[in-house]
Structure formats: C-alpha cells, structure tokens
Amino acid sequence: MSNKSKTPHTHREDSIPPQTPDVFLGNPVIDNVMSSMIALGSEFWALQRRMNIVETLLEKNGSVTNEMIEGYQPTDDETSAWNNQRDRFIKRVYGFLQNNNSDNKKDS
DSSP: OOGGGGSOOOOOOOSSOOSSTTOSSSSHHHHHHHHHHHHHHHHHHHHHHHHHHHHHHHHHHSOOOHHHHHHOOOOHHHHHHHHHHHHHHHHHHHGGGGOOHHHHOOOO
C-alpha cells in the first residue's frame, strides 16, 4: 500500500515544509511560541484600544461607566489615529520577524 493513501487530504499549502503534520514553522515548539506571541499581541491591543476609549471618555466627561465604554463609537479622526497607533505597535512587536539574517551579516 502507498503511504499517500494513508495521508488525509488537507487544503493547506506548505510554505515552510513541516517536519510533522500541522507544524508550520518546522518545529512544534516554535509554532507554540509564535501562537502565544500572536495571542498576547492581540490581547494587548484589545486592552490598549479599551484604554484609548477610557481616556477619551474621561477627557470629554470627567467620568466613565462600563456602558459608556461598551457603547463608544470613535470619530473618524480617532479611528485614524488609533489605526496608526496599532500599525506602529504591530511593526514594533512583529517587525523583527521580517529580518533576514543575511542583512545582518558583517562584511569580512
């Protein structure tokens, strides 16, 4: 029997050939670290966005309630500023993943 018949069909493309099934970066430990890093980043950004809302409401009203936070709709200017803030955060936290080691080598 062929090994191919035992392998389940998936719809994913392997841009980095895995060593084992469902390992995307060649090592399950690296996959887990990456997943944790992405989850922490998204949790941090959710808190940062909430803090932006709280600060805005405090400036406008002097006090804030949970209902005010949950119902807040940012202005176009706030949305633009917060999107820029988010983009800087992503670059700062995840930008190093684009580093190419060959760019960092010193000439001998």
